[in-house]
Amino acid sequence: MTSCRICGGRLHEFGDFGTQPLSSGFLEPDYIGDEYFFRLALGVCASCSMVQLMEEVPRHLMFNGHYPYLSSGSSVMRKHFEQTAQHFLRTELTSPDAFAVELGCNDGIMLRALADAGVRHLGVEPSESVADIARRNGIRVTTEFFQESTATEIREAEGRPAQLVYAANTICHIPYVDSIFRGVDALLADDGVFVFEDPYLADIVDKTAYDQIYDEHFYFFSVTSVSAMAQRFGFELVKAERLPVHGGEVRYTIARQGRRTPDSSVAALLAEEKVRRLADLDTLNAFFRNVEKSRDDLVELLRQLKAEGRRVVGYGATAKSATVANYCGIGRELVSFVSDTTPNKQGRLTPGSHIPVRPRSAFENPYPDYALLFAWNHAEEIIAKEIRFREAGGKWILYVPHVQVV
Numbered sequence: 455m456t457s458c459r460i461c462g463g464r465l466h467e468f469g470d471f472g473t474q475p476l477s478s479g480f481l482e483p484d485y486i487g488d489e490y491f492f493r494l495a496l497g498v499c500a501s502c503s504m505v506q507l508m509e510e511v512p513r514h515l516m517f518n519g520h521y522p523y524l525s526s527g528s529s530v531m532r533k534h535f536e537q538t539a540q541h542f543l544r545t546e547l548t549s550p551d552a553f554a555v556e557l558g559c560n561d562g563i564m565l566r567a568l569a570d571a572g573v574r575h576l577g578v579e580p581s582e583s584v585a586d587i588a589r590r591n592g593i594r595v596t597t598e599f600f601q602e603s604t605a606t607e608i609r610e611a612e613g614r615p616a617q618l619v620y621a622a623n624t625i626c627h628i629p630y631v632d633s634i635f636r637g638v639d640a641l642l643a644d645d646g647v648f649v650f651e652d653p654y655l656a657d658i659v660d661k662t663a664y665d666q667i668y669d670e671h672f673y674f675f676s677v678t679s680v681s682a683m684a685q686r687f688g689f690e691l692v693k694a695e696r697l698p699v700h701g702g703e704v705r706y707t708i709a710r711q712g713r714r715t716p717d718s719s720v721a722a723l724l725a726e727e728k729v730r731r732l733a734d735l736d737t738l739n740a741f742f743r744n745v746e747k748s749r750d751d752l753v754e755l756l757r758q759l760k761a762e763g764r765r766v767v768g769y770g771a772t773a774k775s776a777t778v779a780n781y782c783g784i785g786r787e788l789v790s791f792v793s794d795t796t797p798n799k800q801g802r803l804t805p806g807s808h809i810p811v812r813p814r815s816a817f818e819n820p821y822p823d824y825a826l827l828f829a830w831n832h833a834e835e836i837i838a839k840e841i842r843f844r845e846a847g848g849k850w851i852l853y854v855p856h857v858q859v860v
């Protein structure tokens with residue numbers, strides 16, 4: 455693609471990670487077919503400043519019946535979503551006939567709190583496996599991709615508009631954002647809000663967090679690009695809050711044009727992005743040079759440890775780790791296995807890099823000399839939980855914001 459997926463403006467490419475597999479494409483150990491690969495590269499739109507992937511992966515390949523990620527897997531995230539639900543109950547969902555829709559509700563961790571408060575709700579979740587978990591938790595879920603037609607059906611079936619359409623770590627996954635906005639337009643009450651939170655481009659750039667860049671993350675939002683996107687589809691960005699979760703996100707609150715007065719947070723972050731020239735090609739090229747340095751430092755460290763005869767394993771077979779392992783060329787000769795608590799990843803091989811995935815019990819039996827922490831966005835929680843690893847002399851390798859041993 456050479457033009458912007460949102461506005462049709464010209465895309466300037468600035469970062470090429472080479473060919474990459476599907477980040478959730480874990481393989482059976484005896485698998486001998488072809489793996490799906492695509493070119494992972496970034497571009498920035500010269501007109502609306504949206505940073506996006508140059509190549510789009512068909513959605514049915516990514517979000518299918520076997521999608522392995524669970525929102526409630528982390529206690530920090532459980533708390534985050536419970537607080538989010540309480541916030542909505544106090545602000546947007548106070549009327550007795552309030553109705554809330556969550557796009558990509560995953561295992562229903564946020565909606566559970568709304569259900570407990572007796573609020574009418576609906577989750578829209580395309581992945582059967584996680585939608586089933588939500589259903590078992592007592593959440594109303596429809597197993598579909600959200601788009602304009604889905605929204606119209608929901609509006610008709612419910613016989614009422616939604617005061618809130620919410621999405622966490624979902625909107626940046628969806629290239630066809632025009633249909634999402636038309637859907638929100640069909641579904642949202644006149645004074646309702648569309649709230650979504652996704653990784654923030656400024657945090658990715660500042661922390662050289664290049665592992666946020668993989669098949670499922672199509673857009674890398676900034677306040678500038680989201681504000682332009684909202685306007686383009688007849689909406690207005692009225693609030694932008696930075697969140698500490700997932701390595702740094704922004705929660706965007708979008709209302710129909712003219713319905714709410716924008717909060718000072720929008721102007722403040724727009725000004726900040728302008729001053730630091732966040733979407734300038736010079737800034738983004740400098741980011742990519744930092745990415746290359748991070749890769750070189752990590753590979754050098756792992757080779758040195760191998761030469762010293764140290765045992766290194768990976769911790770957390772995350773979607774994020776696919777880009778790091780494949781871009782750095784890390785295979786099982788450098789990292790003997792990756793431990794992960796997700797049962798349907800265990801016993802398989804990581805996509806592209808083919809490192810075996812073993813259960814958590816393999817990590818401590820015996821502890822390795824070093825653990826490469828692929829889930830760095832949960833570093834604090836994991837390092838605290840695995841205190842015995844350090845007591846046994848183990849060391850963590852982190853690569854965000856730079857390669858370091860702690």
Ligand SMILES: [Zn+2]
Nearest residue numbers: 458461499502
């Ligand atoms: Zn554009």
